[in-house]
Amino acid sequence: MTARTDRTDRTDRTDRTGFRALRDQLETLTTEAFRPELAGIDQLPTLDIVRLMNGEDATVPAAVAARLPEIAAAIDAIAERMARGGRLVYAGAGTAGRMGVLDASECPPTFNTDPSQVVGLIAGGPAAMVKAVEGAEDSRELAAEDLTALALTADDTVIGISASGRTPYAIGAVEFARTRGALTVGLSCNAGSALAAAAEHGVEVVVGPELLTGSTRLKAGTAQKLVLNLISTVTMIRLGKTYGNLMVDMRSSNEKLRARARRIVALATGAPDEEIEAALTATGGEVKNAVLVVLGGVDGPAAAGLLTASGGHLRAALTLAQTQAR
Incomplete structure (x- = not known):
C-alpha cells in the first residue's frame, strides 16, 4: 500500500466515523424524529394531508x-x-x-x-x-x-x-x-x-x-x-415606536403607506382630513410628528424638538408639550 493510498484510506475512515457521529446526534433531536404513523402520508387524499399539516401547525x-x-x-x-x-x-x-x-x-x-x-x-x-x-x-x-x-x-x-x-x-x-x-x-x-x-x-x-x-x-x-x-x-x-397599537413610526414610502399614514393620524387624533393633511405637510410626512402637531398644538419644528427631548416616545412628548403650554 502506498503512502497516498494509506492517507486516503484513513481519510475515508475518519469521514465515515464523523458521519456516524452526526447521524447518531441527529437521531437524538426531537426535530429530526421519525413518525411511523405518518409513513403512508403520501397515499392519503390531498384534503387529509392538508388537514394533518394544518393540525400540526396549530400546535x-x-x-x-x-x-x-x-x-x-x-x-x-x-x-x-x-x-x-x-x-x-x-x-x-x-x-x-x-x-x-x-x-x-x-x-x-x-x-x-x-x-x-x-x-x-x-x-x-x-x-x-x-x-x-x-x-x-x-x-x-x-x-x-x-x-x-x-x-x-x-x-x-x-x-x-x-x-x-x-x-x-x-x-x-x-x-x-x-x-x-x-x-x-x-x-x-x-x-x-x-x-x-x-x-x-x-x-x-x-x-x-x-x-x-x-x-x-x-x-x-x-x-x-x-x-x-x-x-x-x-x-x-x-422603544416608543408605537402609540398604543398604532405604527406611528412607519415610513410612508408608497401610495398605500401614505394612505395608511393619514389613517393612523386620524385614528390617533380624531382630527378632520384638512387638519391631518396640514400636519403631515408640516412634518414632511412623519406620522409621529404629525400626531404631536395635532394633539400637542405645536408646529412641525417644535414637534421634532419635543420628540428628540423625549427619546422618541410620543406619550412623553405630549406630556412635555402640555407642560410647556401651561
Whole structure:
C-alpha cells in the first residue's frame, strides 16, 4: 500500500466515523424524529394531508406560549441596549437564517428604523437567501468574520437561530458576541440545546417532530417566525415606536403607506382630513410628528424638538408639550 493510498484510506475512515457521529446526534433531536404513523402520508387524499399539516401547525402557538417568560426577559434586555444605541443582529443558517433576514428587512418600513439598526446575517451571505451555500452553516469562524465586519459592541444584541440548536454558525455567532460583551440569545426548537447553553438567554420552543421527517422549515420555521415577531415588535413598542397599537413610526414610502399614514393620524387624533393633511405637510410626512402637531398644538419644528427631548416616545412628548403650554 502506498503512502497516498494509506492517507486516503484513513481519510475515508475518519469521514465515515464523523458521519456516524452526526447521524447518531441527529437521531437524538426531537426535530429530526421519525413518525411511523405518518409513513403512508403520501397515499392519503390531498384534503387529509392538508388537514394533518394544518393540525400540526396549530400546535406551534402553544409551544411558543410555554416560553413567553424567557422571551419577555430577552426583550427587556434587548430594549435596554437598543435604547442606548445598540443594534439587534440575527444570525442563522438555512431557513433559520432566512427568518432572521426577513424580520430584519421588515423593521425599516414598519418602524422607520435605520437599516443598520436591525441586521440579519445568514451563513453564506445574501446569496444563501435563495440558494443553499454548502458548508457555510458548519463554520463558527464564518460567523465570527461576519460579526467582526459589524464592529460589534457591548450595546448590541446577537440572536443565534437554529432549529436543531447545534448549528455551528449560530453557536459561533453567540460565542463570538459574548467575547465582545454583547447580549446573546439562543433560539432553538430542541430542549437542552448547545445554542441555548451558549447564550445568556436561551429560548427553546419545542414543537416536536415534523410532518416530513427533519423538514424544519415547517413547524420549527413557523415557531421561529412567531418568536422573532414577538422580539422585534415588542422591542419596538418598548422603544416608543408605537402609540398604543398604532405604527406611528412607519415610513410612508408608497401610495398605500401614505394612505395608511393619514389613517393612523386620524385614528390617533380624531382630527378632520384638512387638519391631518396640514400636519403631515408640516412634518414632511412623519406620522409621529404629525400626531404631536395635532394633539400637542405645536408646529412641525417644535414637534421634532419635543420628540428628540423625549427619546422618541410620543406619550412623553405630549406630556412635555402640555407642560410647556401651561
